[in-house]
Amino acid sequence: MEKTxxxxxxxxxxxxxxxxxxxxxxxSGRPFSGAEAELARFxxxxxxxxxxxxxxxxxxxxxxxxxxxxxxxxxxxxxxxEDYAACVEEAVRDRSLAAERAVAEAxxxxxxxxxxxxxxxxxxxxADVKDASARVVGILxxxxxxxxxxxxxxxxxxxxxxxxxxxxDRSLLLGIATxxxxxxxxxxxxxxxxxxPAVVCLGPAAGRSAHGRDVVLDGxxxxxxxxxxxxxxxxxxxxxxxxxxxxxxxxxxRGLENRTRGGRLVDVFANAGSQADxxxxxxxxxxxxxxxxxxxxxxxxxxxxTEEELxxxxxxxxxxxxxxxxxxxTLDVGADKxxxxxxxxxxxxxxxxLRAVRLCLSRPALFNTQLRAILRASAYGTxxxxxxxxxxxxxxxxxxxxxxGARAELQAEGVSFDPCLETGIMIETPxxxxxxxxxxxxxxxxxxxxxxLAQYTLAADRQNAAVRSYYDQGHPAVMRLIGMxxxxxxxxxxxxxxxxxxxxxxxxxxxLLAMGVDELSVSPSSVLALRAxxxxxx
Amino acid sequence: MKSFDYVMTAPEGIHSRxxxxxxxxxxxxxxxxxxxxxxxxxxxxxxxxxMKLGVKRGDTVSVTAEGADEELASSAMAxxxxxxx
Numbered sequence: 001m002e003k004t005x006x007x008x009x010x011x012x013x014x015x016x017x018x019x020x021x022x023x024x025x026x027x028s029g030r031p032f033s034g035a036e037a038e039l040a041r042f043x044x045x046x047x048x049x050x051x052x053x054x055x056x057x058x059x060x061x062x063x064x065x066x067x068x069x070x071x072x073x074x075x076x077x078x079x080x081x082e083d084y085a086a087c088v089e090e091a092v093r094d095r096s097l098a099a100e101r102a103v104a105e106a107x108x109x110x111x112x113x114x115x116x117x118x119x120x121x122x123x124x125x126x127a128d129v130k131d132a133s134a135r136v137v138g139i140l141x142x143x144x145x146x147x148x149x150x151x152x153x154x155x156x157x158x159x160x161x162x163x164x165x166x167x168x169d170r171s172l173l174l175g176i177a178t179x180x181x182x183x184x185x186x187x188x189x190x191x192x193x194x195x196x197p198a199v200v201c202l203g204p205a206a207g208r209s210a211h212g213r214d215v216v217l218d219g220x221x222x223x224x225x226x227x228x229x230x231x232x233x234x235x236x237x238x239x240x241x242x243x244x245x246x247x248x249x250x251x252x253x254r255g256l257e258n259r260t261r262g263g264r265l266v267d268v269f270a271n272a273g274s275q276a277d278x279x280x281x282x283x284x285x286x287x288x289x290x291x292x293x294x295x296x297x298x299x300x301x302x303x304x305x306t307e308e309e310l311x312x313x314x315x316x317x318x319x320x321x322x323x324x325x326x327x328x329x330t331l332d333v334g335a336d337k338x339x340x341x342x343x344x345x346x347x348x349x350x351x352x353x354l355r356a357v358r359l360c361l362s363r364p365a366l367f368n369t370q371l372r373a374i375l376r377a378s379a380y381g382t383x384x385x386x387x388x389x390x391x392x393x394x395x396x397x398x399x400x401x402x403x404x405g406a407r408a409e410l411q412a413e414g415v416s417f418d419p420c421l422e423t424g425i426m427i428e429t430p431x432x433x434x435x436x437x438x439x440x441x442x443x444x445x446x447x448x449x450x451x452x453l454a455q456y457t458l459a460a461d462r463q464n465a466a467v468r469s470y471y472d473q474g475h476p477a478v479m480r481l482i483g484m485x486x487x488x489x490x491x492x493x494x495x496x497x498x499x500x501x502x503x504x505x506x507x508x509x510x511x512l513l514a515m516g517v518d519e520l521s522v523s524p525s526s527v528l529a530l531r532a533x534x535x536x537x538x
Numbered sequence: 539m540k541s542f543d544y545v546m547t548a549p550e551g552i553h554s555r556x557x558x559x560x561x562x563x564x565x566x567x568x569x570x571x572x573x574x575x576x577x578x579x580x581x582x583x584x585x586x587x588x589m590k591l592g593v594k595r596g597d598t599v600s601v602t603a604e605g606a607d608e609e610l611a612s613s614a615m616a617x618x619x620x621x622x623x
Contacts, residue, residue: 070558074585077558081585110586122589 001229004205006177008222009188011525012197012243014175015228015236019153020211021164030098030141038092042099045139046085050076052135063170074125075132084110100140107133121312154217156210170194175217177224179206191219192280195247199224250528253535254285260513260537267519268530269325271499278317278326280524285531288325290447290521291386291499292317294370295332299339304366310373318381325382327424327447327497327521328374330367330399332356332388351455356389361398371406378418386424386447391431396442399425426499428452433481436488446489447521450500454478473502479511486515497521506533513537540612541602546595548623556622557588563618569605571615582615 032038053076061069078084084106091102111126111133148168149155154175155168176191181200191198197219205224216225216236225232258266269290270281281289297305297313318326333339334355335347347353360367374385387399400423410417427433428449436446450473455462457477460470472478482498489496497519502508504522509530512520522530548556564571564582571582575597580587582601593599601619603611 074558077561077585082581083584083586113586113590117590117592119592122592125589 001232002205002226004202004224004226006199006202006206006222006224008198008219009181009200010176010191010196010198010219012175012195012219013217013236013239014154014197014219015214015216015233015240016152016154016174018156018177018210018213018215018226019149020208021155021157021160022208030100032096032098035093035096038097038099038102039089041140042088042092042103042136045099045103045136046079048139049132049135050079053079053132071128075128075135078110078129079132079136100137103133103136103140107137154215156206156215158206175199175219177202177206177210177215177217179203188276192276192283195283246529250532253528253531256531256535258287258531258534260534262538264513266513266517266534267497268527268534269327269497269499269519269521270524270527271521272317272524275313275316275320277524278320281527282320284524284527286324286524286527288327288382289317289321290325290327290497290519292326292328293332294328294330295337298331298333298342299337301339301341303341304369307369307373307376310370311376314373314377314383315380318377318383321381323382325384327384327386328377329386329388329426330357330360330370330374333359351461357387357395357399358389361395361402364402367402368406368409371403372410375403375406375410375417375421376415378421379416383418384422384424384445386426386445388426388449389428389452390425390439391429393435393438393442396425396439400442427482427485428456428500430457430481433485436485437491440488440492440494443494445495445497446485447497447499447519448482448485448517450478450482450498450502453481453500454502457481473500474505474508478502479508482512482517483515486517490516495519504530506530509533510537539602539604540608541600542612542616543598543600544616544619544623545598546593546623548595557585559622560588560618561585563615564611567603567605567607567611567614569603569608569611571601571603571611573599573601575599 053072057069057072060072087106087109088102091097091105092099097105107130111129114129115123115126117123149172152172152174154177155173156177159178159180160176173194173196175196176198178200179202181188188198188200197217199217199219199222202224205226210226213226214228214233216228216232218236228236258268260266267287269288270277270284270286271291272278272281272289273293274296278289297310314328332355333342335344335350335353338344344354354362360370374383377383385403387396390396403423407417422444424443424445424447425432425439426449427436427446430453432439433453451462454471454473454475458470458472458475460467462471486496495518496516498512498517499521503520504526509520520530561583572579573582573588573591575591575593578591580591582588601612601615603615605611
């Protein structure tokens with residue numbers, strides 16, 4: 001038995017035979033056979049590739065969706081572009097390159113131009129040019145075939161092109177394990193939309209040597225096990241069976257209302273920390289995004305993100321949710337959760353230090369960039385803004401003043417935003433819960449962050465295992481504070497949500513609803529389970 | 539030669555997917571159709587050239603059609619832009 005840890009890219013667990021897939025590598029040494037002959041070869045191969053791509057488009061539009069299908073159609077159009085053909089022709093006529101070499105050069109040249117455009121969307125299309133071109137090269141070199149396993153398998157590869165994932169017979173594809181790739185790569189997104197487990201960045205374990213061996217692929221924990229022993233295999237099989245049963249029963253809840261037996265409707269939203277989470281939220285039928293974290297936009301960088309970068313990420317989320325509410329939380333970092341370029345001083349007690357809005361209010365430019373980006377994104381969907389770590393009325397007033405400043409700037413520049421954008425605050429300090437009535441008059445909604453509220457109320461560091469027993473989100477002290485906030489919200493006509501881990505705790509759902517909580521925001525994979533729970537309450 | 543200006547209202551400007559639709563439309567006509575923006579021009583039959591113009595929401599492009607069916611091409615392109623971009 002051999003166990004390798006990679007990066008989880010799509011959840012689920014499966015046990016099956018591994019099938020190693022290797023792309024046909026073009027033979028570069030083929031001699032030049034004259035310009036006319038090479039061009040004729042190119043045109044024939046191109047037309048064949050266009051035909052294949054249009055076939056894939058039809059297949060994808062039936063099996064996956066129009067968005068995925070469009071990628072193949074665009075690939076076909078790229079190959080038929082006059083400039084692309086002219087580039088190939090130039091290389092053949094002027095430099096006597098064989099057709100496959102000329103196509104490979106055109107592929108590099110056009111993908112480099114798109115990658116250099118500085119536009120994230122266009123840069124991503126560079127991969128589409130390469131994919132379409134590789135298909136032509138493959139045909140010229142005597143065939144580039146899709147993986148063709150003879151039974152259900154876990155596909156193992158260095159990395160996969162989107163077309164390779166789609167061309168495969170999906171009934172045989174039980175999971176994907178790659179040695180390279182990234183959880184945000186196309187293949188990972190496809191795996192999630194197909195609902196099969198995927199693990200990426202596995203290194204040599206996902207190589208040729210895995211071919212034909214029995215494997216367990218655990219997409220929840222990012223693990224690939226080669227030749228599992230009986231215990232490992234049995235555990236995987238029972239987890240897979242459990243998951244399948246759970247999934248089948250939960251899937252039947254898609255499209256249904258989050259309505260209690262007594263007739264009360266509750267919003268079940270999802271928490272998201274990336275665009276992939278937003279897509280998972282949609283896949284799980286979430287009614288909105290109750291918490292879109294901004295941290296991923298900052299912590300994965302080595303410099304401040306630009307307003308455009310923030311805007312395009314927020315806008316992507318707003319557009320994906322297509323009118324369903326997206327609550328964007330401003331940056332929530334502190335000395336314990338930071339990136340070097342932010343230059344935060346070390347603190348004795350970071351949980352009680354200069355973090356979240358405290359940091360943002362002390363750095364007006366950092367804050368303003370976020371506020372502008374969020375406002376601009378509000379023109380593309382239903383966006384709400386939420387400020388974390390509020391402790392005093394003054395915090396809220398200063399945040400709202402900064403927001404008004406950003407609004408005035410955009411208005412003066414003629415940039416559109418949603419004038420009805422809802423503003424809200426997180427209730428995650430005991431102080432905020434205690435003065436909730438005073439805060440309520442300033443905002444449109446509250447969202448209770450139970451993870452921090454519990455830590456501050458119970459004086460128990462949630463990272464410290466030694467005080468684990470003190471850290472209980474359902475502790476009566478925490479529940480009473482939530483009750484106070486809910487009462488203040490109801491008295492002032494605000495809606496109130498809960499976005500911490502407590503929101504997904506089925507044993508607390510009834511109590512939270514009784515307090516008047518209107519919205520529960522949980523991880524995308526918990527949405528349907530929570531719906532099931534709500535539907536069995538009175 | 540017929541020409542007109544159009545202000546992009548599509549949130550994604552001219553990106554690959556809508557650009558593909560534009561190319562298909564332009565291919566229906568004999569006339570040469572040019573889309574100009576920011577001092578650059580692209581033949582509307584050319585996908586890469588259109589994408590590389592980098593047209594975004596709020597930008598104004600000018601479109602010209604020249605050829606036997608320029609009247610028809612120009613009005614069809616105006617309708618097409620208005621309904622797709």
